[in-house]
Amino acid sequence: MSLLDHFDFFHPEVHNNPYPYFAELREKAPLFWTKSLQAHVLSRYEDVAYVLKNPALFSSVDIRVNGMRPQDRNELGELSSVTNLVNSDPPIHTRLRGLVSRAFLPKRISEMEPRVRELSRGLVAEMTAQGEFDFMDGLASPLPVTIIAEMLGIEISRRRDFKRWSDSLMSATAESLRTGKMSEEATRSAGEMFAYMKEIAEKRRLEPKGDLISLLVQSSEGVEALSPAEVNSFAVLLLIAGNETTTNLLGNSLLALIRHPEQYEWLRNNPSREACAAVAEETLRYDSPVVGLMRRATQDVELGGGKVPAESTVMVLVASANHDPRKFPNPERFDPQRDTNGTLSFGHGIHFCLGAPLTRLEAPVALQELMERAPRLGFASRQPERIDYGSSFFLRGPRSLWLRKS
Ligand code: HEM
DSSP states (O other), X not given: OOGGGGOOTTSHHHHHOOHHHHHHHHHHOSEEEETTTTEEEEOSHHHHHHHHHOTTTEESSSOOBTTBOHHHHOTTGGGGGSOOSTTOOTTHHHHXXXXXXXXXXXXXXXXXXXXXXXXHHHHHHHHHTSSEEEHIIIIITHHHHHHHHHHHTOOGGGXXXXXXXXXXXXXXXXXXXXXXXXXXXXXXXXHHHHHHHHHHHXXXXXXXXXXXXXXXHSOBTTBOOOOHHHHHHHHHHHHHHHHHHHHHHHHHHHHHHHHOHHHHHHHHHOOOHHHHHHHHHHHHHHTOSBOXXXXXXXXOEEETTEEEOTTOEXXXXXXXXXXXXXXXXXXXXXXXXXXXXTOOTTOOGGGOOTTHHHHHHHHHHHHHHHHHHOOOEEEOTTSOSSOOOOSOXXXXXXXXOEEEEO
């Protein structure tokens, strides 16, 4: 019997460890129809990269998930139909990307290093002062959300609310992809957040500061400003695209290190910024925080040994592409010293992750601070053997990770 006979993205076994299933898909069914998403699944490196490189053939607009279009899913209420970076194609995408990319220039990001370090150091100190601690709660989750809040210019008095909105929207998005519905609590959070973002966007439009919202609402050098709805949609996108992904990367890095004592020892012997960056890069490949991305085929396309029909939904498994032995030899081996060039975890082509430089700052700095204060961590007794990966299939990382110094 093949592993694929009962393949379903939401099956607990697949969710727990999808990699053996991905290997079967790559070998036996590189183009695979899944009822669980009503999508054609591509799993080989070459096919995944091809889809992401060809936005004219594979659009990011009006993608049906489980047969439902974004406006039918209604996952973010009024914002579902607002265009943002990830759900647009050129030329709209080109305009939006031009507008917001100013805020993510590598130089601007590298200037944030002292703050990222200070925050990481404080969080690590507080977390490791306890005998047993949840790494996700103590470091992996608060670090990215705090940095985004500061970047956007969310007022200190509203930071707690911001974290609550972020958590709520994140779980709501995962749930609504499955059910097409959003909980009352999430709808309330979205409403509160949108009202606040509108208020702050208006304040910054009248009186700009050095933050991201001010940048987005001001026109400059011929670049036109975002509308209030676009600002909201972008802020939500940052929350969803930028927070849980980085949180997951940190969680997956720690899991990989603890499960690979030799590699952990290698890092302990040389806890440099470069080595920490190498661990983050290899974790991106080995256990990608983003499992798959969706597109809509704009015409019939021959791919993966079959035909992808026009208007169908395509799911490209970046996590599987990263394990394709045609691209990465011995892909199941976690090896921070390998060449990770070409990893698809940040996507590829025009939608390549705008936040990649920020993640590439946050993850190594956080790991380095952790190695400094707590170089030897192991699972705490209360950590169940089976990791809880939550309900989202598209984003992968532990919900909690109980550790202790060993
Ligand atoms: C796009 C992954 C962190 C903001 C993307 C895409 C991927 C991705 C795969 C492409 C989506 C597509 O092609 O449909 C990740 C991973 C991260 C991470 C794995 C961390 C480990 C961040 C951060 C931010 C961010 C920290 C911002 C603060 C964005 C934005 C886009 C994007 C705005 C849309 C770009 C576009 O469509 O042109 N990300 N991301 N991401 N990401 Fe990230």
